[in-house]
Amino acid sequence: MKLRFLIPLLAPVFALAQPRYASGLDVAAMNKSVDPCVDFYQYACGNWIASNPLPGDRARWGRFTELSNHNEKVLLDILQGAAVVTAKRSALDAKIGDAFAACMDTATINKRGMEPIKPELDRINSMNSMPDMVDELARLHRVGIGVVFMFGARPDAKDSNRTIAALGQGGLSLPDREYYLKSDPKSVEIRHHFVDHVKKMFQLAGDTAESAAAKAQMVLALETTLAKDSMDRVSMRDPNKTYHMMSMREVAALTPGFDWSLYLAATGAPKFDTLNVSQPDYFKQIAADLAGEPIESWRAYFSYHLLRATASALPESFENESFDFWSRYMTGTKEQRPRSARCVGVVDRQLGDLLGQKYIELTFGADAKKQITQLVDALEKAMGEDIRTLDWMTEDTKKAALAKLKAITNNVGSPQKWREYSKVKIARDDFFGNGMRSAQAAYEQRIEKIGKPTDKTEWGMTTPTVNAFYSPQNNTINFPAGILQPPFFDPKRDIALNFGGAGMVIGHEMTHGFDDQGRKFDGDGNLRDWWTAKDGAEFEKRAACIANEYSGFTAVDDVKLNGRLTLGENSADNGGLRIALMALEDTLKGKGETLDGFTPEQRLFLGFGQIWCENTAPQEVRARAMTDPHSPGRYRVNGTVQNMPEFQKAFSCKAGQPMVSQNACRVW
Numbered sequence: 001m002k003l004r005f006l007i008p009l010l011a012p013v014f015a016l017a018q019p020r021y022a023s024g025l026d027v028a029a030m031n032k033s034v035d036p037c038v039d040f041y042q043y044a045c046g047n048w049i050a051s052n053p054l055p056g057d058r059a060r061w062g063r064f065t066e067l068s069n070h071n072e073k074v075l076l077d078i079l080q081g082a083a084v085v086t087a088k089r090s091a092l093d094a095k096i097g098d099a100f101a102a103c104m105d106t107a108t109i110n111k112r113g114m115e116p117i118k119p120e121l122d123r124i125n126s127m128n129s130m131p132d133m134v135d136e137l138a139r140l141h142r143v144g145i146g147v148v149f150m151f152g153a154r155p156d157a158k159d160s161n162r163t164i165a166a167l168g169q170g171g172l173s174l175p176d177r178e179y180y181l182k183s184d185p186k187s188v189e190i191r192h193h194f195v196d197h198v199k200k201m202f203q204l205a206g207d208t209a210e211s212a213a214a215k216a217q218m219v220l221a222l223e224t225t226l227a228k229d230s231m232d233r234v235s236m237r238d239p240n241k242t243y244h245m246m247s248m249r250e251v252a253a254l255t256p257g258f259d260w261s262l263y264l265a266a267t268g269a270p271k272f273d274t275l276n277v278s279q280p281d282y283f284k285q286i287a288a289d290l291a292g293e294p295i296e297s298w299r300a301y302f303s304y305h306l307l308r309a310t311a312s313a314l315p316e317s318f319e320n321e322s323f324d325f326w327s328r329y330m331t332g333t334k335e336q337r338p339r340s341a342r343c344v345g346v347v348d349r350q351l352g353d354l355l356g357q358k359y360i361e362l363t364f365g366a367d368a369k370k371q372i373t374q375l376v377d378a379l380e381k382a383m384g385e386d387i388r389t390l391d392w393m394t395e396d397t398k399k400a401a402l403a404k405l406k407a408i409t410n411n412v413g414s415p416q417k418w419r420e421y422s423k424v425k426i427a428r429d430d431f432f433g434n435g436m437r438s439a440q441a442a443y444e445q446r447i448e449k450i451g452k453p454t455d456k457t458e459w460g461m462t463t464p465t466v467n468a469f470y471s472p473q474n475n476t477i478n479f480p481a482g483i484l485q486p487p488f489f490d491p492k493r494d495i496a497l498n499f500g501g502a503g504m505v506i507g508h509e510m511t512h513g514f515d516d517q518g519r520k521f522d523g524d525g526n527l528r529d530w531w532t533a534k535d536g537a538e539f540e541k542r543a544a545c546i547a548n549e550y551s552g553f554t555a556v557d558d559v560k561l562n563g564r565l566t567l568g569e570n571s572a573d574n575g576g577l578r579i580a581l582m583a584l585e586d587t588l589k590g591k592g593e594t595l596d597g598f599t600p601e602q603r604l605f606l607g608f609g610q611i612w613c614e615n616t617a618p619q620e621v622r623a624r625a626m627t628d629p630h631s632p633g634r635y636r637v638n639g640t641v642q643n644m645p646e647f648q649k650a651f652s653c654k655a656g657q658p659m660v661s662q663n664a665c666r667v668w
């Protein structure tokens, strides 16, 4: 086989010195002194982990962030070019270029000081009654600030072709309700620091120390009530627990004292008869608990959320204070990312589909799209085979599962239709206003969908994003161009690595259609039980095995993973890797060769292991253990391979070794 070389990702210097390998496998990332049967993650990633310490401006650094750093450089190039004012500049370039320039112009931002936010704060501080509060709540929602609760549009879970209005809990600053409720020393410390941070934000906005301290206490107290009344994260993963169709009359009966007609009129939402309330108990409880809340508390709470959401568009001191608490203290990040990098992120959020159009022109060829599509087909075939040969599922349920699999739509590269931004006015000297106007346009575009047929081609991610997703209601798997690059995919390297990287990601997304959440939706994206009772029970038994396995893993210090919170992702990793291997075997048909001293199966497992190499600050690991449905990289790798006899065979592992689970779990 001809010598092929790895296209190095930009970043680390050592990558440039990397020798070239026949398969494209990143042998330099491995630590071969570790026994793969003892700790496969260290074996696959050990040298990468040692050679890539956490950069000062990151809480987590892994192959995903390495690639998004690379994408960010491409985007920065696009935006710096577009920001130069010339007579020939296209309308699209002018829009993204000016949005970027406005973000970079810290001199103007500092010079304007509090002037742009003043009318907003004045309105909040002049609230004097419940109707004022309701009106302001709607105003904040319109500019994307999710105080108290969420109101929006989403497909009806039981009739996915129609988009309905939806209400759900929300309004917390800290990452999860538990942060407000737990009494261990660490949680108490976090709340103490939070109050101190809120106080500092009010002082920056002009309050005296005394008044700022009082307001900070009001914010914590109000949010603690919201937290206490909130549904926990694990319950929220059950789509049956969050499905409650109600009329507005019923909602009003739950929440006496709250004027819904005033609120809805102020949001500009189209008229509707019924809506879904994800957590009726939350609404009932907060209406009772906050009925007598003094208007000063609402003023403090709304003001803080506004200051927090707009900190990057205010004088530098606000952004520094926000960074100090939210990043330095909460995630362990030591320094801010360069302004230019943050501004790339801002344009991606404000005008994502305009930037995406420019990005995909440069980065994603027809050849890559064709190869990825072939990979998706191979994975789909393997998943079908997997379902057909399961020993625990009866024929009727298999038939329904295969029908669902067949109904999955695959989207590769970018959405079919780009979002339109004609209503978003961008001004080069008004960074604050750009943020408010783009958020408002996004809100209006969402809210207008209430009562309309669902557009199932919509994406929830921008094209340069290094990620992928499954949408249960659209029954689509979606792979933005941003992720379809090394180390996930490279059309020029060994296919075993592509099956272990991108192939596993595709298998992972497909399996989401059949995880503890996805299995509750049918092929049309409707919440409907298509399982026989016996098969459902068999599924739950196997899923419980995975939940128990991952609950045994330690995230950091005394913090364990929550196997129920991470169940969907862990099931998808386990299923995804198995069907990626099946697809590889089916493609090679026994003709695979050994490259770099590794069999095709070994290369697939290494390709998989190496997409999860990472370093993470302990503060970030702790926060994620409570909030992130994904397990940390090392458990995504070791937790998965230890369940697989195929892995143990590939590396000749023996019973009793750590990567050979005594009680191997398998759902798919």
Ligand SMILES: [Zn+2]
Pocket (backbone or CB within 6 Å): 508, 509, 512, 569, 572
């Ligand atoms: Zn996933």
